[in-house]
Amino acid sequence: MGLDRQVHRDFQLLWVGQGLAALGTQIPALALPLTAILRLHASAGAVGVLNALQWLPFLVLSLFVGMAVDRHRRRPLLIVADGGRALVLGGIVALAVSGRLSLPILWALVFLFGVGTVVFELAFQAYVPGLVGTDGLMRANTRLQATTTGAQLGGPALAGALVQTVTAPVALGLTAVSLLISVVTLSAMRTEGFTPTATVERPWTQFLQGAQLIWTNPYLRSLVPVSACYNLFNEWMLTVYLLYAVRHLHLSPILLGVTLAGGTGGAFLGALLADKAVRRFGLGATFLGVVMLESLAAPLVPLAPSGTGWTVPLLVMTFGAMDFGVTLSSVVAISVRQTVTPAPLLGRMTAGYRMISYGTIPLGAAAGGWVSQALGLHTGLLIGALALMTTIVWALWSPVVRLQSIADLVPTTVNEPDGQDILPD
Known part of the structure; x- marks a missing residue:
């Protein structure tokens, strides 16, 4: 990647640590809702609240966390975030094993887990460019995404097997271990990347700088609704699908995990092919093509038949196509x-961006749960799938689809309060 020796060593540590953590953090995606469904007998509305609370911190805390990320060293924030998430999951395991876990307690702990996720996500997105530099950014993102999705390939099936053999709460303990390994690898790194400077700016001024950048830059402004729309209805579908698969398709936890593993298989392929696809077809054409794929495949989920030999293979292929598109489009969008x-x-940019794009996730989880509880699981799932296809409209509006390569991008200049300009490194 053209990196000096110390940076190369630190990137390898980051790569390994996040690969293991990615495998571990796939478990809560299945184990947390199944804990509510199987152990606490949660309704569709209750599962919707659970998923919403996990993502709610992105809506209410992103701006504050983003300002903190720009004012502090980012690697220590990553360490604190992963350590905190491991502690929260350890608490869920302890309460479940002792028989003291209830839905309100699970909701509260899931919210705290989401707080740690916000801190980690925003700090990580800001840390990587300072670690590898602009020249290595596309390849670094491709490698990180490929490793993450490679770990995710076995994550859902592993989660399903663990839930069925050792119960969902106990399975969460493995996630805590993976996060602690991430803490160790992050602590062993030495490259800090971006070094914050002292600032006397008020928080509101800092927020306005991030908001100004998103609004004035046509690429950022147009990518926000693409992510927000897809995340809204994808989470709607996922919330309903977990209940639909268990109660209507009668899938065991292992088979449920297998269907979701099909998605990560597609994601792994998308990450591996991202760099080649962009060079072969162009950045914009690749982006639009995979957004169309991930959106048009969604209605196949509620159309999957129940109790046939084709049910699981169809779901595996459908989730594979969707996550192939999501991963490849994410590599492009993140690099842009x-x-x-x-x-x-x-x-601050990532905070504002994620506040909107991830802020729709709790709305989708809650809405999907409530609509499905009122109209039925199949109808709720179908509505979410059809609505997800509107993501294509937002993608067509974005100037990203007209880009040939990342080199076509014009660096953004943002005025500081003292009149100086900030330029990309």
């Missing part, structure tokens, strides 16, 4: 965002 954003504003 990191390229056009000055390093001192990466935290």
Whole structure:
């Protein structure tokens, strides 16, 4: 990747640690809702609340965390976030084993887990560009995404097997272990990347700088609704699908995990092919093509038949196609965002971006649960799938579809309050 020796060593540590953590953090995606469904007998509405609370911190805390990311060293924030998430999951395991876990307690702990996820996600997105530099960014993101999705390939099936053999709460203990391994690898690194400078700016001024960047840059402004729309209805579908698969398709936890593993198989392939696809077809054409794929495949989920030999294979292929598109489009979008954003504003830009794009996830989880409880699981799932296809409209509006390569991007200049300009490193 053209990195000096110390940076290369640190990137390898980051790569390994996040690969293991990615495998572990696939378990809560299945184990947390199945804990509510199988152990606490939660309704569709209750599962919707659970999924919403896990993502709610992105809506209510992203701006504050983003400002903190731009004012502090980012690697220590990553360490604290993963350590905190491991502690929360350990608490869920202890309460479940002792028989003291209830839905309100699980909701509260899931919210705290989401707080740790916000801190980690925003700090990580801001840390990587400072670690590898602009020249290595596309390849670094491709490698990280490929490793993450490779670990995720076995994650859902592993989670399903663990839930069925050792119960969902106990399976969460393995996630805590993987997060602690991440803490160790992050602690062993030495490269800090971006070094924050002292600032006397008020928080509101800092927020306005990030918001100004997103609004004035046409690429950032147009990518926000693409992510927000897809995340809204994808989470709607996922929330309903977990209940639908257990109660209507009568899938065991292992088979449920297998269907979701099909998605990560597609994601792994998408990550591996991202760099080649962009060079072969162009950045914009690749982005639009995979957004169309991930959106048009969604209605096949509620159309899957129940109790036939084709049920699981069809779901595996459908989730595979959707996640292939999501992963490849994410590699493009993340690289575009990191390229056009000055390093001192990466935290605030990512915070504002994620507040909107991830802020729709709790809305989708809650809405999907409530609509399905009122109209039935199949109808709720179908509505979410059809609505997800509107993501294509937002993608067509984005100037990203006209880009040939990342080199076509024009760096953004943002005025500081003292009149100086901030330029990308």
